[in-house]
Amino acid sequence: MTTPNLPTGHEPSARTDLALSNGAPLPHKRRFVLPVALAAIAAALLAIGIVPRLHASSELTKQVDAQRYLSVDALTPTRAPSSQELLLPGNVMPYADASIYARTSGYIQHWYADIGTKVQAGQTLADIQTPELDAQLRQARADEANAKANYSFADSTAQRWQTMLQTQSVSQQDANAKTSDSAAKLAAWQAAQANVARLSELVSYEKVTAPFNGVITARKVDVGALVTAGGSPGIAANGGELFHIEQTDRLRVYVDVPQNDAQSIAPGTKVYLTTQQYPGRQFDASVARSADSIDPVSRTLRVEVDVDNRDGALLPGAYAQVHLALVAAHPALEVPVSALLFRPDGVTVAVIGKDDKVQLRTVTIGRDFGTYVEVATGLDSTDRVINNPGDAISNGETVRIAPAASATSATSAASAKHG
Structure with missing residues (x-):
């Protein structure tokens, strides 16, 4: 190939154009590429090192500002509920509870009710044999008849003497004596009648009866046992008690309400009972009465709750949980x-x-x-x-x-x- 002749004085320019036409890099461009690349790398390294520091410094500033004051949780008070359930332990007791003693002395002839027997008021529980008392009653009735006869004779005599006094057949003193004798005989007859009534009442106690409807929970005598009037402790080891009876168709539950809640308790306050024997079952009840006095020892109010127990589910002496619904007028x-x-x-x-x-x-x-x-x-x-x-x-x-x-x-x- 033949190299073209270039004009004189223009060799560099011609060589440059020739290099550009051939695609070859220029020598002076290479001298600028390396510094620029190094500058870019240095800037990148600088950015990688400074930016995180700047971010950490910003976060630190925010954290310092946040910790300058104590951070707290705030809430707004709400109105308390008007009703509150107060849960207290309660003792289930019979509505009526009585120990039955003998009112006359004698021997048990027969008994009719054992433990667990449901009885009605006035039902005979036992018969007491009292031969001495029966004899005393017969004698008292004879004395009454004698006193009655004496009074009848004295009264008729006094009336005759009053008639004769009107005709001056007898003296006033004798007539007054007959009248006084009649009054004395009348008093003796009345005393005999009272004695008969007393002994008759004692004889009626030969039949031991139930004072109210209930269940016999204890029988402490047997046929032939000696009992005394009033139950002398020296006669029998049980203190003379013949039977024990409890009324269970209606029960009393006693609870001790703390002093702070005592003012919310009144007759008619809603209440129900729960027991472990009947999970999930609620026994409706009502506050019947309260002591209206704070116990100075326990600082509690004794409250009585009545429960209908005609189905016999609850037993006297059991433990129950009492749920009282306390209502606040101004919560x-x-x-x-x-x-x-x-x-x-x-x-x-x-x-x-x-x-x-x-x-x-x-x-x-x-x-x-x-x-x-x-x-x-x-x-x-x-x-x-x-x-x-x-x-x-x-x-x-x-x-x-x-x-x-x-x-x-x-x-x-x-x-x-x-x-």
Whole structure:
């Protein structure tokens, strides 16, 4: 190939054009590529090292700002429920309970009711044999007849003497003597009648009867046993008690209500019973009466609850759980127990003021609902109460509310409250 001739004075330019036409790199371009590449690599390395530092510094600044004030969970007090169920242990007792003793002395001739026997009022439980008493009654009736005859004769004599006195046939003194004798005979007859009535009453006690409808829970005598009137302890080892009877178609349940809840108890208060023997069953009952006095030893109010037990499901002497429905006329606000602080000056809650500063308030606790308590005084419905405050929290301390944590705390508290 023949190289073309270039014009004089233009060799470089011609060579350059020739190089460009052939696609070959220029020598002076190579000198700039390497510094630029090194600069780019240095910039990339610088960016990789500084950007994380700048991000970490920004996060640190945010964390310092966040920790400058205490982050707390806040909640608003809600109205406490008007009704509350008070669960107390109760002793089931018979509505009527009596020990039956002999009213006359003698031997048991026969008994008719054993333990577990249901009896009616006036039903004969046993017969007592009293031959001496029967003889005394016969003698008393004879004495009554004699006294009656004496009075009849004395009365007729006194009437005749009063008639003769009108005709001056007898003296006034003799007539008065006959009248007094008649009155004395009348008194003797009346005394004999009273003695017969007394002995007749004692003889009627030969039949031991039930005082009310109930169940015989104890029989402590047998045929031939000697019993005495009034049950002298020296005669029998059982103290003279013949039978024990309990009325079980209606039962009494005694409960001791704490002093703080005593004002909510009144006759007619709704109540029901539960027992372990009947899972899931509720026995309707009602408050019949209360002692209207606080026991100074236990600081409780004795309350009597009446239960209809005609089906005989409950047994006297059993243990039962009494559910009392207490109703508050003016319920106050309630907060979770976790919001309370126990300080030397009393129970305290931490409230966030308008300036986000803590205000420690001493409150009065009312009813206790377990996880929640009623605050009788010291709180308003618009207050923002700190939940789970630390023991080191102080009055006037600036705090910051954590919205997300507060919402979670409120949801958890609501779940715990409503079970």
